[in-house]
Amino acid sequence: MGYQARDETPHALNRIFKTPPINTCRLEDVEDGSCTMEDIQNYLQEVAEKLQPVLLRYFASEDAPVREMMEHPIKAGGKRIRPALLLLACEMTGGNPQNALPAAASVELLHTFTLVHDDMMDHDLERRGKPTVHALWGEEMGIIVGDTLYSAAFRALLDLKKNKIPNALILSALEELIKANAELHEGQILDMLYSKREDVTEDEYVRMISKKTGALLKASLRMGAILGNAGMKQVEALGTFGMDIGLAFQIHDDVLGLTADEKELGKPVGSDICEGKKSLPLLYALHHANKKDKGSLRAILSKRAVCDINTAMRVIRETRALDYARGKVETLTQQANRELDVFKPSKAKERLLRLSDFLIKRRF
Numbered sequence: 609m610g611y612q613a614r615d616e617t618p619h620a621l622n623r624i625f626k627t628p629p630i631n632t633c634r635l636e637d638v639e640d641g642s643c644t645m646e647d648i649q650n651y652l653q654e655v656a657e658k659l660q661p662v663l664l665r666y667f668a669s670e671d672a673p674v675r676e677m678m679e680h681p682i683k684a685g686g687k688r689i690r691p692a693l694l695l696l697a698c699e700m701t702g703g704n705p706q707n708a709l710p711a712a713a714s715v716e717l718l719h720t721f722t723l724v725h726d727d728m729m730d731h732d733l734e735r736r737g738k739p740t741v742h743a744l745w746g747e748e749m750g751i752i753v754g755d756t757l758y759s760a761a762f763r764a765l766l767d768l769k770k771n772k773i774p775n776a777l778i779l780s781a782l783e784e785l786i787k788a789n790a791e792l793h794e795g796q797i798l799d800m801l802y803s804k805r806e807d808v809t810e811d812e813y814v815r816m817i818s819k820k821t822g823a824l825l826k827a828s829l830r831m832g833a834i835l836g837n838a839g840m841k842q843v844e845a846l847g848t849f850g851m852d853i854g855l856a857f858q859i860h861d862d863v864l865g866l867t868a869d870e871k872e873l874g875k876p877v878g879s880d881i882c883e884g885k886k887s888l889p890l891l892y893a894l895h896h897a898n899k900k901d902k903g904s905l906r907a908i909l910s911k912r913a914v915c916d917i918n919t920a921m922r923v924i925r926e927t928r929a930l931d932y933a934r935g936k937v938e939t940l941t942q943q944a945n946r947e948l949d950v951f952k953p954s955k956a957k958e959r960l961l962r963l964s965d966f967l968i969k970r971r972f
Contacts, residue, residue, distance in 0.1 A: 648962045659709065662712075663682050677745055678756055690712075690715040692712075693963070696960045700836070700846075709771075714765040718788075781835060796820055808891060809891075817855060852941070852943050856940035856964075859933050862888050863933050868971055881920045886909075937968050
């Protein structure tokens with residue numbers, strides 16, 4: 609189909625952050641009110657239920673211990689945001705979401721692979737309140753389980769052939785997945801490199817999260833549109849929506865990591881500070897703190913000092929870094945929603961708008 613990638617250079621992404629808030633229609637203004645937050649939660653549950661047997665299909669080993677290890681990260685749950693985005697994009701552009709289920713499984717399998725390996729790199733023993741793969745079976749098994757999920761992602765996408773999806777559309781969707789996969793890995797590398805640096809800029813941070821988080825959300829929506837046989841304008845609009853909402857999603861995660869209830873978050877609040885991970889609130893606080901507080905923050909982040917989360921949080925509050933981050937989330941979400949103006953009103957469009965709202969209002 610000849611779909612062309614959108615320019616996601618740092619310069620293009622920086623324009624997002626420098627754009628003032630847009631006076632665009634919010635979800636509360638949907639005229640008939642037929643798409644509520646409860647509807648979105650029900651829809652996500654419906655997606656999860658439809659997707660679960662498709663996901664488990666790729667781990668049907670005859671050996672029970674092998675099957676248990678492979679199924680563990682899938683059965684651990686999750687919001688299934690990426691599959692939902694893909695299926696809604698497919699429906700919005702005239703496709704059959706049921707036929708796109710293998711592609712929805714594909715993006716979720718790739719995402720789950722990254723989580724399994726992230727848990728090992730971050731030395732996390734729990735995810736979503738359950739033991740991580742390597743906590744149960746060791747890092748060697750964690751690597752193998754992650755690699756199996758990775759290969760299953762591409763197997764699932766090729767299973768679109770069984771639903772009579774044209775080869776040309778499958779190939780275009782595969783190109784999107786491959787590109788997102790490369791960007792995911794680059795984003796992870798940047799994240800690890802930045803954790804050892806004290807001079808990370810906001811521009812560098814935006815570039816990193818555009819790859820680590822934005823790339824797969826963008827790809828999910830573009831893949832859904834491609835499988836719906838959409839035109840270029842629609843594919844580009846949904847891809848832009850995905851990148852913008854992906855950035856907002858990650859910045860909201862940054863805020864939650866510093867403010868959420870620990871039980872809802874599933875990990876200690878402020879743990880990223882002790883690991884030296886760079887988030888938007890931290891970068892803003894570093895730039896705007898006084899000399900003494902700036903020195904304290906840098907010492908904590910570089911691990912030259914004991915990780916004093918209370919001091920770090922005080923500096924973050926006093927510099928109003930959380931307000932700054934929340935403002936960016938709102939601006940990015942408004943920009944994302946405006947991209948959907950090219951689509952006619954529909955239940956799928958309403959759900960996609962409501963889903964973007966859910967992503968920035970969730971508490972976990």
